[in-house]
Each structure stands twice: as C-alpha cells, then as structure tokens.
Amino acid sequence: MTARVELNGRWFDATEGRDLLSTCLENGVDVPHFCWHGALGSVGACRLCAVRVYSGPDDTMGRIEMSCMTPVRDGMRVEVEDAEAGRFRAHVIEWLMLNHPHDCAVCEEGGACHLQDMTVATGHRNRRSDAPKRTHARQDLGPFLTHEMNRCIACYRCVRFYRDYAGGTDFNVFGAHDRVWFGRAEAGALDSPFAGNLAEICPTGVFDDKQWSQHYARPWDMTETPAICTHCSVGCNITLHERAGTLRKVQNRYHGAINGFFLCDRGRFGPWFVDAPGRITAPRQNGTAIAPDAAIALARQAVADGAIGIGSPRASLEANFALRELVGPDRFFAGVSDAEAAQVARMLAILQTTPASLATIKDFESADAALILGEDLTATAPRAALALRQAARGAEKALAGEKGVPDWLDQAVRVAGEGRRSPIAIVTPLPDALDDAATHPLRRAPDQVATFGFAIAAALRGEPSDPEAQAVAQALAAAHAPLLVSGIGLSRAEPAEALASIAAALGAKARIALFPAEANSFGLALLSPKGGLESALAANPAPLIVLENDLYHRADSATVNALLSRAPLTIALDCLDTATTARAALVLPVASMAEATGTYINNETRAQRSLAARRPTDAAPAAWRVLAQIGGLLGDAPRLDDVLAALAARSPALAGAALAAPPATALPAVARAPESYSGRTAHDLAGRVPQGTLPHQDPDSGMGWSMEGLRGAGVPPALSTGPHRPGMHSVSAAYAAQTTIGGPLKGGDPGVLLLVKSETQGQALTDPTPNGDGLRWLPLHSPFAATETDLASPPLAARAPAQHLLLHPDDATRLGLTAGAQTLVDGQPCAAPVTLDAAMPRGWVGLTAPRGRSPLVTLGAVP
Amino acid sequence: MIGILSSLMRIGRMLGAKTQTRAYPEEKPVLPPRYRARIILTRDPDGQERCVACNLCAAVCPVDCIDVVKAETEDGHWYPETFRINFARCIFCGFCEEACPTSAIQLTPDFELADYARSSLIYDKEHLTIAGEGKHPGYRYWDIAGKAKTEAEAPPVDVRDLLP
Structure with missing residues (x-):
C-alpha cells in the first residue's frame, strides 16, 4: 500500500509498513547507519539511525526514533537533520569510538571505512574520555582474512551474515556485556566458503582481505575495473583493483540479478592466479625462448597445414570465436570431453524449449519451493547455494507476516517464524552442505538421481510414484514459484533431462537453473563446436591449437595423451604453465582475465563483459588478438568491437554479446582511477606528463586508463564500479547505486540474455552404463x-x-x-x-x- | 623638484646603512626551524622509523610526488617498504607534514637541493631518513595506535570471564 511521507521537507511515495531507513536511503535521503545492511535487514542494535519522526501535520513535538525499526505510516514527517537527533547520533558515535583504536593510519580499511564515513558524517572529532581503551586478542583466520578485534564496535553484522545468512557454524560471538569478542573457538581458517564476505560486511577493519593487506594500496590509490568472475558458471560481477601493474584487491560489484551484495571465496580469491609465479611471459619452442615473430610464423604454417582448434570453456567468447575463424568451423572442437560438450549443448536446448522461466540467482531467494537434482551446489556454483539458503526462510517470513511481523524485522521474523522452512529437496549421492537448509535431504546413487527426478515428474502428472517423490512433487505443485536446479556436477546428462520433464509437468510457474561447469561453457557451446576432444581425436591427425585450456582438467588423460602425442605439432596459448603447455611444442603467452577484455556467457545465457584491469604486455596480448594476428584476420590492429561485429555477422544468435557493454568509441571514456589517485609524479618522467607516451583510451572498452573521464552517476552500469558519492567511500554504500535496496542497479543490471526460446524439442540424452570391472x-x-x-x-x-x-x-x-x-x-x-x-x-x-x-x-x- | 631632492636624500641616507645583500653561498642564511624545504623522515625516541606507510602524505600532496608502499612486520607494525619523493616536482607546501599522523615526515630549512639531473632529485627512503626525532621529540605513534601491543595499553580482555 502506498503511503505519502515527508522526508527532510520533501514528499515521497513510499510503501506503508516498510522500514523508514530503507525508504529514506532509496529516496536519496542519507541517514547514518551501522547494523542495518541491505541483505540482512534491521535489528536495531547500534542506535545510529535515529531521526525525529512526527506522526502527522498536527504533531509539533515529534520524537526520536530508530529509522531502521520504524514502519512507514501515511502522513508521517521525518527530520533527519533535526538538532536533537543529530546530537543523539553524535553521542552514539562517541560511544562507539570510546574503545576504537587510534589506528586509521595503519588500518587497511582506512579510506573505505563505513565507521570513518559515519564518524565524519556525525561530526565527532575528539575523544573526551582518557580512560584506557579496551583491547582484545587477535586470531589467525587462515589465508583469506585478517582479524583485529580491537577495532570492533559490536554491530553483529559478521555473525548475522556468517551464521544466519550463510549458514556457517564455526564462527560466533563470545563473552559478555562490553567485552564481546567475535571469532572462532580455536584459531584456524573459517569453514564457510563465503567467509571472505566478512571483509566487506564488517563496517570497520576487524575483518579485512588478507590478500589485499599483503599487496596493499590505499583505496583511493587503486584503479577500479569492472570484471566478471571466471571461476564458475554463475558469472558474478567483481571489481579488480590494480596499482603499479599488480592486482591488489578483488571486491564484489553489485549486480541486482546475480551476485547482489556477496561473492564466494573462490570468486574473491580466484583472480589471484593472474600474478601467480607460473605466468608465461615469452613464447617458447620446446622449452627454449623464441622470437614472437618466429612463433607467429610457425603458428601460421600450422594453420596452413590444416590445424585443429581446441576451444576452452575458460576463455572468453571472443577468443573462442577468433580460434573458430582461424581454423574454420569444421575443425573447431570444444576443449572438453565429448560427453560434456553434448551435455552442455543439451542443457542449452532444454533451456530453449522448457516452459519454465530461467531463474536468476536473485530468483533463487524468492522461490517458495526448490528441488536440487544431483548437484553439489555449494561446490559447483557457490553463490547460487548462498541464494538458496535465503529461499529456505520464505516460509518463516510468511508465518511471521501472518502474525503482523514485517519481513525486514530480522530477529523478530526468526522468532515469530517458529523455524518454519520452505520445502527444499536436495537429491544427491552424498550428504550435502545445504542439507541443514533442506526439508527433504534425500540420498540416491548417481544413476538413481535422475530416476528419482523422473519419478517426481510422474507424480506431477498424476501417475503412481514412490512416496518420497510424491512428497516432493506435492511441495513443488503447491508452490507459486518452484525452483528447479541441476547441473553437470555428477558428469551425467540424465539429471538435466529429469529436470526438464519436471519443468514440463509444472508449466510456466516453474523457474529453472542449469549450471554448466565453467564461466564460458555456454559461450563455447553456442559457437557450435564439432564435438569434444574424443571427436578431435577421431578427426584426421593435424597440428593442434589449444586455447587457454589445461586439457588434463577437462578430459580423460588417456584421450588427452593420445591427442597430444598424435598431433604433429601442438601450439598452446595460455597465461599459465600447465600440464598441457608442458607437452606443447610451441607455447604462446596470452593475457589473463586481468589484462584481456572479453565476454562471458553465464548459466542463464547472460552475456557479460569483463574488462582488462591493466594494460596487457606486448609479449602477452589478449588471446583473440594473438589468434587474429596469426590468421591475419580483421586488419593490422583489430579491436574488440571488430571481433564482436564479425561474430554478429557470422552467428546472428550471438549478436547480443556486442551489447553487453558500450563500445570503445562511446566517448567520453570512463575513468579507471579515482580522482585522488596519488603518486603519479613520484617517478622520473623527464618532464613528460604522467600519462605521457601511452594512449589514455583503452581500444577494447569505453574506459580510459587514467584519472581522466566520467565517474559516479552517469557511468553506464556495465562500466560502473559503484556509486562513488562524496562522503561514501565504503562498500557498505553500494545501496546508493540501486533503484530499491537489493533491487536492480540504476540504469539497469548489466548483461544481455542471449537465449531464444524454441519449439524444437531436441534429442534427450542418456548416460551409458559402463561395461567392465571396477x-x-x-x-x-x-x-x-x-x-x-x-x-x-x-x-x-x-x-x-x-x-x-x-x-x-x-x-x-x-x-x-x-x-x-x-x-x-x-x-x-x-x-x-x-x-x-x-x-x-x-x-x-x-x-x-x-x-x-x-x-x-x-x-x-x-x- | 622637491620630489627629486627627497628621493636623492633618501638614497643618500641609505649609503651608510647596513647592506641587505648576502654573499650567498659563502655566507649561509639562518632560517627559522619552521622554514619549509628539504623533506626528511624522522625516527621515534627508540630509534625506530616513525613512518607507518599510511599514505596520507601521498594523498594530500597537490603535485602527487610522493609514492609509498606499505609492508608489515610479524607483530603487525606497518612500515614503508619504499618511500619516494620526487623533488623535481615537490613545491614544498608542507601539506604532507600536516597530514602525517606520526610526525614522521617533516620539512627542514635545508633548501639547497638543486641538481643537474632530474634523476638525482628522486629521493628514496635511505636518502630521506635521518637519525633523530626532528621537531616532535618524545612522540611514539604506536603507544596510542591500539594495534600493535605496547605497555601503554590495557591487557586483552578474557572473553571467558563473566565478572562485570
């Protein structure tokens, strides 16, 4: 129900019963806050968001209320800048700062700290007490996080995220009254695969990214580039922070439909491979360095000899396309097993023909029933598992709602909800990490998972079926938005087929999500390779060009060995030394995801652009550039937009990939470096301007390499790394770029869905039963x-x-x-x-x- | 006429006055201690380097001529792995000294920095650090920081203790 409220003298439309704090923040009325978080709701612990509330036009006195705990009522008037409310907030900050150390200078968070922002916002300057500050012991929390408990202000965001939101158990709050301490019972790495989020959820410097601390630069001293995580098929949006040519920090980049506020640890700490010791820096032939021109000439000769191209689900769409153009569509194979290539292609076909709608990760959270068929989701698509945990709370929120408790009142919902859980069935061979959130944790052998899925479909069609399948079918049929999830984790095709038949039985109300193995598995499949590695082995012997792929991770080693030993020449393009590059006669270095701009297609066929965080070296340009150079494709200096135009011309179904981000020619460029980027003239530049001899404009994206250009509001969402508003330096201010708290980004969530619905039912796949002992x-x-x-x-x-x-x-x-x-x-x-x-x-x-x-x-x- | 005569008189009076021109460089000027010239990095009373690599000097520097890279000791003390000032760019505004929370960076009256090569005007940590405490004797940042444990702090609380 709509209510009219007056916030700081201006009238706004708001939702009656919603919390006042979110209403203020969504309408651009900044209210200082701590314990509230867009994903965690309100608990009213910190008392910082006090405002003066007047009931209506007749109320002249008003009263101080905590805006996060106050529901919006029609006709309400709110004064954030009220003098008494301001004094109240200044007192709260003074209490919080009573024991907070005087160590911003030696705190990683300094410059991007929510506590710092709030202290400045409330005007607190001097500590009046000279009592000694309380101190705490530190703990070693493993390779991901630092721990400095002296800085804690006891907002409880960390336990609320770690235990209540992410389902972790090995982290808690200890102690009593003003001495509470947050950590593990014993030192050691945190178990949860979402622990890295503590670095962002903590509004001050208690938990920080240990990798950032070890490669430290101040927040204002790092360039920020929007990138896409390449470590699973979900395609979370990340920001890569770079300074002086090295990666410094990986941070969540809000995307309303995918990752929201959180990342998994594989995504947060995975990109550190780009500065790993195993990077290939120069071309080499049989282990000895070779001149780049000679290497290109050898590769050209291989192409002239009819080379076979082996694509990669790890490489960008552009790189795979350039390889396909180089060797020709008939000699382009997916760098995965035949079975996986067929399974991924079939998953795409299922998504094209299913009556169910495609589930975004955000949709996971609002599902009122869910079925996971065979997938160890916490390991294969961790961010999706985190979203599914929130779906489990749907029934609790509904029950609390019946009792008149709004869903944003987090602790009250947990009590009033009586622990009720939405029906979630998890059918896996082994006990699953999500079992604690499931109402139906079911165990089936891998070949029986699909059988169980088909039994659910049969039950939905009203046919007799086993009782457990009946129960799951009932829950799915009763739901308004049932969620169906499967993937390739069991290396089997049938779970996806079973899911398709369940979706067909449920009809359009169902939402479906299928997870292939890697960041660009779907992109590779959409380029229609001629089968996988076994097919490549069956083709006539020819030189091999292997693109960014350690084949030993993606196919049977016997097949890979046969393929590599049979090829007269193997050329590997990669950024890392792998078992495959070790066996390749010619190794060409290419840029990693941190130096190459490219498009990745995630599990919902969303094409997303990942931008280069630093300039590629001359020795290792982007893979598509190397391939274009070998083939003499697209002229002397091809640009990404040329590749995408060629791709659109060749495969009209992929034309949408070009729209994933603005073209490079869209001027003015967006600045990568913040405006207070320091130290540019500290080195001897002999009178040159700092940007000097290198071009400012990135040829492959609409971003510039320096401080010059657009920033903040007005930057297209695909190129934006955050709201960048004055006075808001921390990641806790991400809400300022959202249309509604936790909703889509202003300007729309980036990415383009490439899936086109089709009526043609393809051929269903079955898994062969292997013959033989073992x-x-x-x-x-x-x-x-x-x-x-x-x-x-x-x-x-x-x-x-x-x-x-x-x-x-x-x-x-x-x-x-x-x-x-x-x-x-x-x-x-x-x-x-x-x-x-x-x-x-x-x-x-x-x-x-x-x-x-x-x-x-x-x-x-x-x- | 009167104007010309009065000017001549004034000039005549100055003939006997003490000269203001200094025979620099033979005669060195005595500058006040707050004069802003060559930048130094000082040490605390224990002889430890004061700089904690917080980067505030670099952030405030209007010509961006300071570059600091942080490193950390085993016990959590931050220190600059490298500290570089390009005096070819420095305008000696003194903002860095004002921004410094540890009194590490200080400007001194030594203004004789001229050189023939720009590359010689790049000063690194070893060129900037002096042996003494400079203008702020007795100040030790780590005593008040509350990060690395010192005697000045209360002992860590025992979370298993329920007493008030």
Whole structure:
C-alpha cells in the first residue's frame, strides 16, 4: 500500500509498513547507519539511525526514533537533520569510538571505512574520555582474512551474515556485556566458503582481505575495473583493483540479478592466479625462448597445414570465436570431453524449449519451493547455494507476516517464524552442505538421481510414484514459484533431462537453473563446436591449437595423451604453465582475465563483459588478438568491437554479446582511477606528463586508463564500479547505486540474455552404463578449487582440500582396503588415502578428479 | 623638484646603512626551524622509523610526488617498504607534514637541493631518513595506535570471564 511521507521537507511515495531507513536511503535521503545492511535487514542494535519522526501535520513535538525499526505510516514527517537527533547520533558515535583504536593510519580499511564515513558524517572529532581503551586478542583466520578485534564496535553484522545468512557454524560471538569478542573457538581458517564476505560486511577493519593487506594500496590509490568472475558458471560481477601493474584487491560489484551484495571465496580469491609465479611471459619452442615473430610464423604454417582448434570453456567468447575463424568451423572442437560438450549443448536446448522461466540467482531467494537434482551446489556454483539458503526462510517470513511481523524485522521474523522452512529437496549421492537448509535431504546413487527426478515428474502428472517423490512433487505443485536446479556436477546428462520433464509437468510457474561447469561453457557451446576432444581425436591427425585450456582438467588423460602425442605439432596459448603447455611444442603467452577484455556467457545465457584491469604486455596480448594476428584476420590492429561485429555477422544468435557493454568509441571514456589517485609524479618522467607516451583510451572498452573521464552517476552500469558519492567511500554504500535496496542497479543490471526460446524439442540424452570391472566414479567437488586457474591462485591453493577418496566400508572390505590405506587408481598411486564413508553408495568410489575422466575406476592396494 | 631632492636624500641616507645583500653561498642564511624545504623522515625516541606507510602524505600532496608502499612486520607494525619523493616536482607546501599522523615526515630549512639531473632529485627512503626525532621529540605513534601491543595499553580482555 502506498503511503505519502515527508522526508527532510520533501514528499515521497513510499510503501506503508516498510522500514523508514530503507525508504529514506532509496529516496536519496542519507541517514547514518551501522547494523542495518541491505541483505540482512534491521535489528536495531547500534542506535545510529535515529531521526525525529512526527506522526502527522498536527504533531509539533515529534520524537526520536530508530529509522531502521520504524514502519512507514501515511502522513508521517521525518527530520533527519533535526538538532536533537543529530546530537543523539553524535553521542552514539562517541560511544562507539570510546574503545576504537587510534589506528586509521595503519588500518587497511582506512579510506573505505563505513565507521570513518559515519564518524565524519556525525561530526565527532575528539575523544573526551582518557580512560584506557579496551583491547582484545587477535586470531589467525587462515589465508583469506585478517582479524583485529580491537577495532570492533559490536554491530553483529559478521555473525548475522556468517551464521544466519550463510549458514556457517564455526564462527560466533563470545563473552559478555562490553567485552564481546567475535571469532572462532580455536584459531584456524573459517569453514564457510563465503567467509571472505566478512571483509566487506564488517563496517570497520576487524575483518579485512588478507590478500589485499599483503599487496596493499590505499583505496583511493587503486584503479577500479569492472570484471566478471571466471571461476564458475554463475558469472558474478567483481571489481579488480590494480596499482603499479599488480592486482591488489578483488571486491564484489553489485549486480541486482546475480551476485547482489556477496561473492564466494573462490570468486574473491580466484583472480589471484593472474600474478601467480607460473605466468608465461615469452613464447617458447620446446622449452627454449623464441622470437614472437618466429612463433607467429610457425603458428601460421600450422594453420596452413590444416590445424585443429581446441576451444576452452575458460576463455572468453571472443577468443573462442577468433580460434573458430582461424581454423574454420569444421575443425573447431570444444576443449572438453565429448560427453560434456553434448551435455552442455543439451542443457542449452532444454533451456530453449522448457516452459519454465530461467531463474536468476536473485530468483533463487524468492522461490517458495526448490528441488536440487544431483548437484553439489555449494561446490559447483557457490553463490547460487548462498541464494538458496535465503529461499529456505520464505516460509518463516510468511508465518511471521501472518502474525503482523514485517519481513525486514530480522530477529523478530526468526522468532515469530517458529523455524518454519520452505520445502527444499536436495537429491544427491552424498550428504550435502545445504542439507541443514533442506526439508527433504534425500540420498540416491548417481544413476538413481535422475530416476528419482523422473519419478517426481510422474507424480506431477498424476501417475503412481514412490512416496518420497510424491512428497516432493506435492511441495513443488503447491508452490507459486518452484525452483528447479541441476547441473553437470555428477558428469551425467540424465539429471538435466529429469529436470526438464519436471519443468514440463509444472508449466510456466516453474523457474529453472542449469549450471554448466565453467564461466564460458555456454559461450563455447553456442559457437557450435564439432564435438569434444574424443571427436578431435577421431578427426584426421593435424597440428593442434589449444586455447587457454589445461586439457588434463577437462578430459580423460588417456584421450588427452593420445591427442597430444598424435598431433604433429601442438601450439598452446595460455597465461599459465600447465600440464598441457608442458607437452606443447610451441607455447604462446596470452593475457589473463586481468589484462584481456572479453565476454562471458553465464548459466542463464547472460552475456557479460569483463574488462582488462591493466594494460596487457606486448609479449602477452589478449588471446583473440594473438589468434587474429596469426590468421591475419580483421586488419593490422583489430579491436574488440571488430571481433564482436564479425561474430554478429557470422552467428546472428550471438549478436547480443556486442551489447553487453558500450563500445570503445562511446566517448567520453570512463575513468579507471579515482580522482585522488596519488603518486603519479613520484617517478622520473623527464618532464613528460604522467600519462605521457601511452594512449589514455583503452581500444577494447569505453574506459580510459587514467584519472581522466566520467565517474559516479552517469557511468553506464556495465562500466560502473559503484556509486562513488562524496562522503561514501565504503562498500557498505553500494545501496546508493540501486533503484530499491537489493533491487536492480540504476540504469539497469548489466548483461544481455542471449537465449531464444524454441519449439524444437531436441534429442534427450542418456548416460551409458559402463561395461567392465571396477568401481564407478562419483565426482567430488570442492568450493575452493575446480580447475587449473583456481589451483594456481596462492590463497585458494592454501585452502583447497587435498584429494579425497571415499569408499563404502563394504566395498573396502571386498577390495581388502582399510581406512587410511594407500591405493593405486587406474594403476597410478593416488595421493589421497582411503576414507571410509557409510554414506557412499555401494559400488561407487568418490574421487576428486578432473572432469571427464573415465567413469570406471580400478582401485587396488599399493603392493 | 622637491620630489627629486627627497628621493636623492633618501638614497643618500641609505649609503651608510647596513647592506641587505648576502654573499650567498659563502655566507649561509639562518632560517627559522619552521622554514619549509628539504623533506626528511624522522625516527621515534627508540630509534625506530616513525613512518607507518599510511599514505596520507601521498594523498594530500597537490603535485602527487610522493609514492609509498606499505609492508608489515610479524607483530603487525606497518612500515614503508619504499618511500619516494620526487623533488623535481615537490613545491614544498608542507601539506604532507600536516597530514602525517606520526610526525614522521617533516620539512627542514635545508633548501639547497638543486641538481643537474632530474634523476638525482628522486629521493628514496635511505636518502630521506635521518637519525633523530626532528621537531616532535618524545612522540611514539604506536603507544596510542591500539594495534600493535605496547605497555601503554590495557591487557586483552578474557572473553571467558563473566565478572562485570
């Protein structure tokens, strides 16, 4: 219901019953606040958002109220700048600052600190007390976060995020009254794969990004570039911070439909691979350096000899397209197994034909029933799992709503909601990290997951089915917006098929999300490669051009070995040394995601542009540039817009990719560096201007490399890294760029959906039952590492679990293995000892292994 | 006529006055201690470098001629890994000294900085740091910072203690 409210003398339309603080912030009326957060709601703990509220025109006295705890009422008048309210807020800040150390100078947060902003906003300057400040002990929280408890102001945002929002259990508040302490019971890395968000959710410097601290530059001293996370298929928006040519910090970049306020740790710490020691810096032939021109000439010769191109789900759309143009569409293969290439193509076909609508990650949060079929979502698409946890609270909010408790009143909702949970069914082979949020945690062997899915579809059609499937079907049928989720995590095609039949039975009210394995899996599939690596092996022997791909992570090693040893010449283009580049005769360095601009297509077929955070070196330009140079495509100095125009001409279905961000010619350019960027003239420039000899304009994007150009409001959302408003320096001010709190960005959420609905039902896939002796492979996933780029990032490598090998005790007895035994897997010694797990399905072995490995595992004891 | 005569008289009077012209460089001027010229980095009473690499001097510098890179010791003390001032750009405005929370950076009356090569005007940490405390004797930032533990602080609270 609409209400008219007067905020600081101006009348606004507002929603009756909504909290006053959000209403003020959405309408551009800034109210100081601490414990409130757009994603966490109101708890009224800090008392900083006090304003004077008048009930109506007759009320001349008014009263001081906490705006985050006050529902909007029609005719209400609010004075934020009221003198008494201002004094009240100044007192609150003075209390908060009573024990806060005098260490902004040596605090990473300084310059991007919510507490600093709020202290300045309320006018508090001098500490009047000379009592000694309370101090706390620090804790080592692993490779992701720093911990400096002296700075804590006890706003409780961290526990509310970590425990209530992200479902973590190993972090809590300890102690009593004014001595509360936030941390783990024992020192050690935080378990939750979302722990990195504490660095952003903390309004001061208690938790900070340890990688940033170790590569420190002040917030105003780093360029900010909008990029896309390339570590899973969700495509979260990130900001890369750079100074002096090195990556300094990775930060969440708000996107209303995808990541919202939060990232997972794989996304936050994954990009550190770009400065890893294994970067390739110069072309080399058989291990020795070679002149770039000679390398290009060799590659040209290989193309003339009919080279085969191996694309990559990790590389950008432009790079894959340039490779396809170079070798020709008939010789372009996906750098994944045949099975995976077919599965991903089939997933696209399912999305095209399903009557269900495509679920964004934001839609996950509002689903009132959900089914996850076979996917270990917390490990394969972590941000989606975090969103699903919020869906579980839907029933609690509905019950609280019936009792008259609004959904923004966070703690009251938790009490009034009586712990009620929305129906969520998780059908996986092993106990899942989301089980605690699920009402139906169901265990099925990998080949039975799809069977169960088909049973749900049958039950929805009114056919007899097993009781558990009946129960899930009932919950889905009763829901207004049921969510269906599956993916490729089991390396099987059938779960997606089962999901398609459930979606068909539920009709248009259903929302569907299918997660392929990597950031550009869908982009690669949309370029219609001629099958995967087994198909490439079946083609005539020819030189290979492998694009940004460690094949050993994506296909069976026997296939890759055969492919590489058969090719007369293997050319690998990559930014990192991998097992594949080690076997390639010619290695060409290319830019990593931090130096290359490119488009990635996420799990909802949203094309998003990731921009180069620093200039590429002459030795390692963007992969598409190298490929265009080899083929002499698009002239002497091709630009990204030329590649996208060629792509649109060749594949009209992908024409939308060009609209993911403004073209490079859109002037004036957007500034990468903040206006107070310092130190530009500290080095000897012999009278040149700092930007000097290098061009200011980035040829591949609408951004400039320096401080010159647009910033703040007016920047297109695809190029914007935040609201950049005076007095708001912290990431806690992200709400200022949103139309509504937690809603779309002003100017629209960036990205273009490429999916075109189709009526043509494709051929359903089935998974063959492998013949032969041995156990069947159950893939195990980790939230911290999936492919070579994750493992090359030093913080992720420190956090990634060692390899795991899980066996059912009965299978172990049959094979004569005991817990902790060393084994041979397919004849090779396995790094992981045997772990016995009664939850394992019999006849299967859970193994951390690259995707696309053979589905049969021969396991034996080490003789 | 009268104007000309009075001017001549004034000039005549000055003939016997003490000369203002200094025979610099043979004769060095005595400048007040607050004179703003060559920038130094000072040390605290313990002889430790005062700079904590907070970058406020670099931020406030109107010509952007200061570049500081932070490093951290095992016990959480920040210090500058590199500290560079380009005196070819510096305008000796003294803002850096005002911004410095640790009294590390100070301007001194030594103005003789001229050189033949621009590259010689780039001063790094080893060229800037002096042995003494400069204008603010006795000041030790870490005593009041509340980050790295010092004797000046209260002991850390015991969170398992429920007493008031």
